[in-house]
Amino acid sequence: MRDQIRQVLSEHARLPVDVATLDDQDDLFRAGMTSHASVNVMLGLEEAFDIEFPEAMLRKATFESVAAIETALIHLRSVTA
Amino acid sequence: MTPDDPCVGVDLVDIAEVARSVQHFGDRYLRRVFTDHEIACCQGPPEVAAGSLAARFAAKEATIKVLRPDGVRPDWRTIEVVRLPSGACKLRLRGSAARLAVERGLGPFTLSMTHEAGLAAAVVVSGSASGYDGTPTMERHHD
Numbered sequence: 001m002r003d004q005i006r007q008v009l010s011e012h013a014r015l016p017v018d019v020a021t022l023d024d025q026d027d028l029f030r031a032g033m034t035s036h037a038s039v040n041v042m043l044g045l046e047e048a049f050d051i052e053f054p055e056a057m058l059r060k061a062t063f064e065s066v067a068a069i070e071t072a073l074i075h076l077r078s079v080t081a
Numbered sequence: 082m083t084p085d086d087p088c089v090g091v092d093l094v095d096i097a098e099v100a101r102s103v104q105h106f107g108d109r110y111l112r113r114v115f116t117d118h119e120i121a122c123c124q125g126p127p128e129v130a131a132g133s134l135a136a137r138f139a140a141k142e143a144t145i146k147v148l149r150p151d152g153v154r155p156d157w158r159t160i161e162v163v164r165l166p167s168g169a170c171k172l173r174l175r176g177s178a179a180r181l182a183v184e185r186g187l188g189p190f191t192l193s194m195t196h197e198a199g200l201a202a203a204v205v206v207s208g209s210a211s212g213y214d215g216t217p218t219m220e221r222h223h224d
Contacts, residue, residue: 014098035142036094036102039114039157043106055156055177 005069008048012040024066038063045069051076088187090146090205092139096196099138100131114138114157122164135201136194137162143205144172144190148181155181162192170194172205182207 002024009028010019016032033041041063046052051073053062062072102110104127111120115137123133141160148155155178163173172190174182182188187207194203 034095034098035092035145036098036138039110040098040102040106043102043110043113047106056153058156059150059153061152 001070001073002066004048005045005066005073008041008044009066012044013037014040022066024070026066027064028066029060029064033063041069045073049073049077051080086209088147088207088209090143092142092146092203094135094139094142094201096128096132096135096199096201099135099201100127103127103131103134114141116158116161118164119162122162132196132201136196136203139201139203140170140172140192140194140205143192143203144174144178147187147190147205147207148178148185150181153177162194 006019009015013019013028013033014037015022015028022028022031029038038060042053053072053076057072057076061068063069111134115123115134119134119137123130123137125133138157140162141157144160145154156176159174159176159178161173161175163171165171170192172192174188174190182190186209189208191206192203194201196202
């Protein structure tokens, strides 16, 4: 799952650094992800994982790291399964 | 800061990024971020539409900075840029954004947007008037 998340980030996060150089816990916003890029990341994740983020999950913390995104996706899958 | 101090939010958006989002995600991007009214106001050649959309996105983010949500941030569509018949643009808050404004004692909101040289920017200023209900100020004056 983390590889797929990283793929989405490399396509949509528009980071000034290579996603591969970031640790799973590194803060993506501090790494240069803008709020608009985070929208694209959200849409890219929805496309890649066939899910939809509800408004209750639209918080900065949901998209702040690879690990946080993984946690959110696991949660979403558990409630929609 | 005292409760009567105005709150200011500013945001800057790369217009090419918005154009890219429209091209890649199409309607899914537009419908997730913008209201029907905003989409209707941003028609035209792709580069022109992207500039208008980018300014509206900047307005939404600038408003978020004024609202300062602790956790869940309001859906982008609950913060709407309303174009009045005069051509002036005002903010209208609904749902979670309007509730947050009431909780924080913020409003009415004043908006200024611009786009040029590949960038769009917006500034939002809020007073702390009680009784604010999310309605654009100029529309209220027309009541």
